Amino acid sequence: MSTSARNTTAPLAYENAPLTRFHIRVTIAGTGGQFSDGFILGIIGIVIAAATKSLGLTPLWVGLLGAATLAGLFFGAVLTGPIADRIGRRQIFAWDMLAFAVLSLAQFFVQTPGQLLVLRLLLGLVLGADYVVSKSLVTEHAPVRFRGRLTSLLAVAWAAGYVFAYLIGFLLTDQGGDSWRFMLATSAVPALLVFGFRLGVPEAPLWLSRHGRDTEAAAVVRRHLGPNVLPPTATPATARRGMRALFSPAHRRRTAVGALFYVCQVIPFFALGTFSPQVMEALGVTSKLGAGALYNVFLLAGAIVGLLIIDKISRRLFLIGTFVVGAALLAALTAFADIGGPVVSVGLFTAFAFVLAAAVNLEFVYPPELFPTDLRASGVGIAVAASRIGSAASTFLLPLVASGYGMDVALGGCVVVLVLGALVCWAWAPETGTESLDDIDTRT
Known part of the structure; x- marks a missing residue:
């Protein structure tokens, strides 16, 4: 470095x-x-x-x-x-x-x-x-x-x-x-x-250049990266595009992907994370505090592993793969908890936490890569807002569904959400890992 x-x-x-x-x-x-x-x-x-x-x-x-x-x-x-x-x-x-x-x-x-x-x-x-x-x-x-x-x-x-x-x-x-x-x-x-x-x-040179402030952009690059790094030369926006542009034909698919994949991740993540002791109790695990601690350890470990591999595989593969693997682990937890006992339940639950925590890296990496500079913050805002609707709904509904229909039904609902996330990403998610932000600006 x-x-x-x-x-x-x-x-x-x-x-x-x-x-x-x-x-x-x-x-x-x-x-x-x-x-x-x-x-x-x-x-x-x-x-x-x-x-x-x-x-x-x-x-x-x-x-x-x-x-x-x-x-x-x-x-x-x-x-x-x-x-x-x-x-x-x-x-x-x-x-x-x-x-x-x-x-x-x-x-x-x-x-x-x-x-x-x-x-x-x-x-x-x-x-x-x-x-x-x-x-x-x-x-x-x-x-x-x-x-x-x-x-x-x-x-x-x-x-x-x-x-x-x-x-x-x-x-x-x-x-x-x-x-x-x-x-x-x-x-x-x-x-x-x-x-x-x-x-x-400092302000991002790409944003400065996009707003016609090339002199400031060049000064930032020269000061922090040296004279041999060329400042970005984005074409200044001819007109200000508001949030409505995110739902235009040019951007609405990416807007939908950014919001939907985020929602499909946070629904099981927050529901099962918030109520992990109750989930463990329903699955026959008596040490709820210990299971909760183990769940949190695997959350952190998964986030670190996700950081290590995020630039080594394609964004699409990471998106679709973690949805599929997470759904499979949660489905196995629902199907085999009674057969395998507490050890199997804790193992599958923490493995699920590990995979989903690794996937959470995409919530920070992927949405900003979907949008051009003049719409990036607005696009990220839409994705974050949608995710909070999902997290609030999931934490509200899971205990109600579990008490009315049983924890297996609640877990099954989370499996459906994960499968839906995989299908949405398979159909619509673009590959962004190799794109420069300047390319995104030029194309859109």
Whole structure:
């Protein structure tokens, strides 16, 4: 890895630049929102259980607090996409983690369920915005050969945040009546650490060039990559295209793929992850806490393995293959749990978690590659928003279906969703791993 491209003799196109410390810094800066999202989604169930008496939570408040962040994420992603495409990614990217840290700390002082609900909604809005700008900015700064691995680090950060929430909850649960306040406030720490990395991250040269700001784009490239890397020379957009363009004949198939594959992944991921102890209990596993811990370990391991292979196989193969393998493992879990006993159940369930966590890398890599620069943030926003509808619906419906029809039926529904994801990707998903972002801009 070089600190810059200054020693390169032949001129290099911007997306063919060598991997540098600058690219790593941008990527690390982008991980903050993903870690924070994984943490606050992973911690809320533990917090609700610990704070029920202190805040006097009724079943209605439990449901509202559980869904608040997901609702905020939906609106944050939809609203931020068009704004980031118009004004750029950098300003939102630079400051949203500071806002997140302030809101996280404010949770420590809440006295009523309503106050916590408002803060959870605002946290979701901030994270929805960060999803859009982080994925877009890291993608647009990354060299094409390393784009998948760099954006996959965001997926690993999300999984790490989710696992870290489980560990924090486990350590603090028995530390007194106000332990839940410390659980909530802890998410401010990584946000503040990442905030320092973000202040010096520049706007993506490709976005600058696309908006006719070639001089600024060249200055960014010269400063961070050296004089032998050529700045991008995208043709400036002749007219501003709004979100409506994503549903035009030129883009609607990619918009559909971006949203549908994301939804088909998150429905089983969130449903089974959120209720993993209940799933294990229904399958005859008595050590629910141990099974939940093992599930989380395999989530993190799968995310890391996904990062290692993302640039070694085609995006289409990764998409379709993980849907098929995940469906097969879950179907086997449903069919053979009674025969194989708890050991087989835990083995199949953790293998499923491993495969699906590896596939989650695609949620960070694939959507930004589907859209041209002037629509990228809007397209990612649509995909993220759709995914939050899916995750909210799945966490709401799984316990209802399981209690009314049995866990086997609930698991069977998740198998159907995974098969649907495989079929959608087989029919519509384009291969994007070898495409440069400039090629995507030129074609569309």
